[in-house]
Amino acid sequence: MLAAGLSSALLYAGFYAFVLSHEEPACELPCPIPDHGGKSTCAPLSLDLQVSSRPIPSGSIYSVWHQISFQNQSCSNIEADVSVLLDGRSRLSGSEFSYLIWDPDGKPIAGPKDRLPFEPSVEPYRYDTNGNPYLREFPQRPGAVGFWYALRPGERLDGNSVRFDPHMEDDHPRDDRDAELPGSAYSRLRADLKAADKKRVTDGITGMRLLDPLPGYRVLEGWRFESAGRYRIQLIYEGSIFASRHTAWEKRLPFPLNILAENILIANARIPPSGIIEKKVRLKSPTREFTVAR
Amino acid sequence: MTRRPLLCFWALLAVSPARSSWTTAPVDWEYLPTPRRAAKADRDRIQNRIDAARPLYKEFINANQIKVISEGMVSENCGTSAFQRFVWEYLSTSCRRDLTTWNDAKRDARIAEAKTTYAINQILQLEVKAYNLAPISSQGIMSTSPRWNPAFSFVWETDSSGRKRLAADQGADYGVFQQGRQILIFPRSFFKDVANLTDKAQVEPGADRLALSLLHETVHFAATTKAFDDHGFRPVRRAYEKREEEAAANEAEADLLELMNRDETINGQQAPFTPAQIEHFRKKARDYRTQAKLIRDRFPDAVYETQLPSVYRHREFAKGAHESSREEPFDAIEVLREAAEDAFMRAQTDETNRVLEEIQQSQERMRQRNAQETTRSNSTRRGYGSESARSGPTRGPMSGNGIYDIPFSDLEIIERAHSSAVSKQAASARPAPTPTAPATARAVPQGPTRHQELARLARIACRDPYSISEDEFDRVWRFVRGAVSKTDEWKTFGFSDACERETFNELLKGASARENYSRSVMASIARRFRTNGPPPPIYTPPSGGNNRTEPEPAQLPPCWPNCVHWN
Numbered sequence: 001m002l003a004a005g006l007s008s009a010l011l012y013a014g015f016y017a018f019v020l021s022h023e024e025p026a027c028e029l030p031c032p033i034p035d036h037g038g039k040s041t042c043a044p045l046s047l048d049l050q051v052s053s054r055p056i057p058s059g060s061i062y063s064v065w066h067q068i069s070f071q072n073q074s075c076s077n078i079e080a081d082v083s084v085l086l087d088g089r090s091r092l093s094g095s096e097f098s099y100l101i102w103d104p105d106g107k108p109i110a111g112p113k114d115r116l117p118f119e120p121s122v123e124p125y126r127y128d129t130n131g132n133p134y135l136r137e138f139p140q141r142p143g144a145v146g147f148w149y150a151l152r153p154g155e156r157l158d159g160n161s162v163r164f165d166p167h168m169e170d171d172h173p174r175d176d177r178d179a180e181l182p183g184s185a186y187s188r189l190r191a192d193l194k195a196a197d198k199k200r201v202t203d204g205i206t207g208m209r210l211l212d213p214l215p216g217y218r219v220l221e222g223w224r225f226e227s228a229g230r231y232r233i234q235l236i237y238e239g240s241i242f243a244s245r246h247t248a249w250e251k252r253l254p255f256p257l258n259i260l261a262e263n264i265l266i267a268n269a270r271i272p273p274s275g276i277i278e279k280k281v282r283l284k285s286p287t288r289e290f291t292v293a294r
Numbered sequence: 295m296t297r298r299p300l301l302c303f304w305a306l307l308a309v310s311p312a313r314s315s316w317t318t319a320p321v322d323w324e325y326l327p328t329p330r331r332a333a334k335a336d337r338d339r340i341q342n343r344i345d346a347a348r349p350l351y352k353e354f355i356n357a358n359q360i361k362v363i364s365e366g367m368v369s370e371n372c373g374t375s376a377f378q379r380f381v382w383e384y385l386s387t388s389c390r391r392d393l394t395t396w397n398d399a400k401r402d403a404r405i406a407e408a409k410t411t412y413a414i415n416q417i418l419q420l421e422v423k424a425y426n427l428a429p430i431s432s433q434g435i436m437s438t439s440p441r442w443n444p445a446f447s448f449v450w451e452t453d454s455s456g457r458k459r460l461a462a463d464q465g466a467d468y469g470v471f472q473q474g475r476q477i478l479i480f481p482r483s484f485f486k487d488v489a490n491l492t493d494k495a496q497v498e499p500g501a502d503r504l505a506l507s508l509l510h511e512t513v514h515f516a517a518t519t520k521a522f523d524d525h526g527f528r529p530v531r532r533a534y535e536k537r538e539e540e541a542a543a544n545e546a547e548a549d550l551l552e553l554m555n556r557d558e559t560i561n562g563q564q565a566p567f568t569p570a571q572i573e574h575f576r577k578k579a580r581d582y583r584t585q586a587k588l589i590r591d592r593f594p595d596a597v598y599e600t601q602l603p604s605v606y607r608h609r610e611f612a613k614g615a616h617e618s619s620r621e622e623p624f625d626a627i628e629v630l631r632e633a634a635e636d637a638f639m640r641a642q643t644d645e646t647n648r649v650l651e652e653i654q655q656s657q658e659r660m661r662q663r664n665a666q667e668t669t670r671s672n673s674t675r676r677g678y679g680s681e682s683a684r685s686g687p688t689r690g691p692m693s694g695n696g697i698y699d700i701p702f703s704d705l706e707i708i709e710r711a712h713s714s715a716v717s718k719q720a721a722s723a724r725p726a727p728t729p730t731a732p733a734t735a736r737a738v739p740q741g742p743t744r745h746q747e748l749a750r751l752a753r754i755a756c757r758d759p760y761s762i763s764e765d766e767f768d769r770v771w772r773f774v775r776g777a778v779s780k781t782d783e784w785k786t787f788g789f790s791d792a793c794e795r796e797t798f799n800e801l802l803k804g805a806s807a808r809e810n811y812s813r814s815v816m817a818s819i820a821r822r823f824r825t826n827g828p829p830p831p832i833y834t835p836p837s838g839g840n841n842r843t844e845p846e847p848a849q850l851p852p853c854w855p856n857c858v859h860w861n
Binding site: 143179239 | 351355358362363364365366367371385387388391392395459460463464465481485570574604
């Protein structure tokens, strides 16, 4: 009896030592564990901005061709609201995304001049929401407000780009004309409606100084740059992100060793006491330059 | 105020397209308010409160996200069945930890939701006061009819398993008159977001947008209240009736934008809303009205959207499209009391009372200023009237921008196509509004006695209560307060009908009791005794006149454009 107890204790001590001596895979990313213990100062998520070198026509309300992306710089999973990557829209999800722009003299330009309205409400470009397969297929957690994506360690996520597709914006979107009015009986009506649609859109985009879309890029709307020169641009993202452990080697152990190992690691503060770490971030992208031509 | 803008204002009213918004929708106009744009200081106060509520909203979103993530971790670490959770909770520290996180997050999210809801409901109170958005009566004749009590709500939706959950896209809609019982206003009406507006002709979230949302839902309230008054319940609405109501609500929003533009231009400011923004609502109203007419002609008995051809269907009228209730009952005040957040509630309420007082004072100051302006301009208008008239009709701030030449809507094309095959029934005739001359404010009465003034008020109340401006009513009412009550006093005035007689008696009763009546109260008293007559107008222009009952362009006074005096 004593021998059995002794051997059990020895076995447990050996397992205990094994668990504590087991090392996590080395993390070579800049911010290994975000805020573990509240002392980390590195940013677990980075925001990047790429700007096309193509000159922008002055006075156009569709100006800077750019791309934005997030990258996880930590060895944890980072969950962030990426609504803005989908189609440039925020879903009132608590995070804020803004552009800072400086004119050729280095003075900051205050907000878009022509945010509302572009008359009439015709849009020359449309977000290609099928462009990035990761954004298209990621599972949205039920009950989440906004579009939260869990970036794996090191993962980089680019925003969807836009394509040239002039259309009328409508807050009551309807089906396609062919689906709406099927059959030959409606062929004349369909044709009339399509012709009217086309005329409205053609009239709407007349006079806009538009450029051909750049594959992989989106366009900045509403800011109008009247004078030629080199401008600077930066992105700011403010919001909360949530980090959780990516690798849990102890979970791969057989039952009940997985529970024992987990309990040992928590008791020795080898893994964060809470499963989720919330971190408020204010991310700044690198400052880029673009050129406005006459 | 300069003289010229005032003169142009009358001309603008006479030819404005706003009056073409008369609708056949089954809406009881008597329940609608007479909104106007709040003063800049009041708008700023409301905006400050909205900005202050934004961190609470963010707090809720974050707490909700922790709840959502921890729920997933509980499923992962504790299993999905109740038995598994029971066993694992004892064995696994991480399971216990995740369950604790989840329970804490649920509690935090509930408190954060209650705080946000409470704070924003306070903002709604300020908004209603500052924009004069309260209907004349907050409930119909029937005790079972809905009460007008707008409240803030997050947007909830039903998932594929039939459970209610928060909608991921909180920016999808502005508000809803939910199941004909309760006006709910959604976050989109409040919070600005640079890239959130898909249609750039929409009005930016904030105090003005909130006024539009409240007015829109109040039109639905008025329609429902009318149904209750007429039938004692809310009959199932047919498909075309839903569209007529929607047209009226959108038209009311467009009218309010125009009115707010006029408020500002008369005061020498730039019109705050563009023609495209006004046209956005007009187009929607036109589409709904055209569709309502087509459906009434061809599918008069259709109730559900599935009974209509696909071209006529609207998702928003489909059952469940506008649901926003939670699964479990939620009372923000109860939640905050349970969480011992009394200090938060007290601070919010105190701040609201303070701001309400400021708004009250600012409105009082504006009323006094308007009264002075009106008195001054009355004397000058007679002198300048002929000059104004000779200058001819003015199309107002929107003229020359081509908004009257907008392309016809899809539904108009569809209607043309149908009408080539089917001979149309004569359009249902609507009663043309009676042309009336613009009302002018009068000075404080000098000669008449209190009883004579009360008799005049009674006649006005029964004929058209809004032909008297609020300013004038206030002045007259201050004068008549304290009048001696006499039982047979009414006999001395030779009233032409029972409405005038009974309204006079009621007003006299109130005056002798020194009650603080408003024009709306007078209107509601008269409404009790009035048996028939045309619907009263919705809006009053800033100087106290009445734009709804102005003559149609084709029904201008015979002297136009050379009128010297209109009244």
